[in-house]
Amino acid sequence: MRHEDFRAHFHELVDGGLSEAQRRELEAHADACSDCGRELRALREIVAAAQALPRSIEPPRDLWPGIETAIGRAAPVHARVQRAPHGWRGWFATPAVPRWAAAGAMALLVIAIFSLGRDLDRNRSAAPDGGASNSTAPFPAAVSGLELQCRGAGQLLQASLRLPVGPGTRAAATSLADGLISGLSILDRSIDETRQALASDPDNPALQRMLTARYQQKLALLHAALLRVETT
Amino acid sequence: MKTLLLRSLCIAGALGFAASAGSAKPIQEKRPVDEDVLVTVKNVNGTVTIEGWNEKQLEVTGTLSGDIEDVEISGSSSRMTIEVQFPRHTRHSSGEADLDIKVPVGAGVRVEVVNCPISISKLRGDLELEAVNGDIAIAGEPARIEAQTVNGKIEIDASCAHVDAQTVGGRIVIRGAQGDLTAATVGGRIQVTGGKFERVRLSSVSGTIDFGGELAGKATFEGESHAGDIVLHLPDGVSADFDVSTFSGDIDNDFGPTGARREYGPGRELTFSTGDGDARVRLSTFSGDVQLTKKAQAESER
Secondary structure (H helix, E strand, O other): OOHHHHHHOHHHHHHOOOOHHHHHHHHHHHHHOHHHHHHHHHHHHHHHHHHOOOOOOOOOOOHHHHHHHHHHHOOOOOOOOOOOOOHHHHHHHOOOOOHHHHHHHHHHHHHHHHHHHHHHHHHHHHOOOOOOOOOOOOOOHHHHHHHHHHHHHHHHHHHHHOOOOOHHHHHHHHHHHHHHHHHHHHHHHHHHHHHHHHHHOOOOHHHHHHHHHHHHHHHHHHHHHHHHHHHO | OHHHHHHHHHHHHHHHHHHHHHOOEEEEEEEEOOOOOEEEEEEEEEEEEEEEEOOOEEEEEEEEEOOOOEEEEEEEOOEEEEEEEOOOOOOOOOOEEEEEEEEEOOOEEEEEEEEOOEEEEEEOOEEEEEEOOOOEEEEEOOOEEEEEEOOOOEEEEEOOOEEEEEEOOOOEEEEOOOEEEEEEEOOOOEEEEEEEEEEEEEEEOOOOEEEEEEEEEEEEEEEEEOOOOEEEEEOOOOOEEEEEEEOOOOEEEOOOOOOEEOOOOOOEEEEEEEOOOOEEEEEEEOOOOEEEEEOOHHHHHO
């Protein structure tokens, strides 16, 4: 099995939407491949942690300045706290980040990971040509969801960058900063422009698709940065 | 006095350079491996150069500098990992590892680096390459390429039927690929030349997309950009259905109509067919322009 085949069914594996044979095949790949196995374990830990959380957690509104500050600093708050072998687990044990914040962010990322795929699949299957249509427009509900998910992923990144790190992670975080800040700035600008355009032309399906695509890219960028910092 | 001071500084500098150069530690390791071995390479600072050769051997040469302790080579003949080792309990490292690696031509290669350019050549296996701050250059005939870098550029000069290239800020240049291509960037430019493609997905936020390949009979082509222009250079006799839309950009079409303005709001839409309409081309931008140009005959035959 190839990595991309595994990743295509990654979330269904955790979500329980696969046949027994498919599940066995994917589990076998995760056992043989250390990277895929690590990602699977991490996601399962997040899901387990998220299930234990209170139902309503409000994401902070001013997330982006926090990310920028955290990246700029890229320094541990409490150097004596040791990172757990799998970084996700360590966030619950460290005083470097308020426990509720890390947990809330993880819950949001879980929502992000699971609902993103579902929303998009739903929109795709509902539209006759494989794309969005007026009747199945992803705006505003799905876009609001994506926006929330981006906030959650950003919060996770912010938390991750504040944890004690080794030289590899420190180098990764520092190097990520330029590209990430620049990329997110471009994406945020394009999101603002598209939102403004939609305000004057709310039924335009092309604009709706574009806005969704921008949020997807933003989420993917934040998620990739997180994985990068976590696995370095 | 000034001359004396300058001379002292020069001598001190030279001694410092000599000491630094002297601390570079050479490495040379060899392991027997299968011809389709999967090799994983992890490095933080330095360079990673991987070349295929016709031997069932993995060879690692190069130099380690600064506080890099060692390069750990572990695994079995079917799966090897090469990982640069930092001193334990260190949070800062100025060390670099320049790695020159030779693997069998059929090997699969995975590379994860931070501040390293990656260079790959003469390989026929699958490649998965990931850098934070480094260019990625690929030549040869790999079966599949997945390449991602945040700050660097990706340059693929390879005959490959499955390419997936992604950057945040760097440009993506692809020559000689064919078949299935996905390329995405936020701020970079995407440039594709040569090759006959069956499935193409190109996406950019602010960079230009410039495609000069050919479309196979039933090909699908999707190009999407926010502010970047999309430029397609296609052969005169291309057979395709085109569906083009832009919110505030312009459409320039060498193949016929230039599109109608939307009834409400700015922007243009254009739908037309050429030949038997075999391939399907779908392009959309927010403010970027779309240009459909005819490729010169000589260029198209190259």
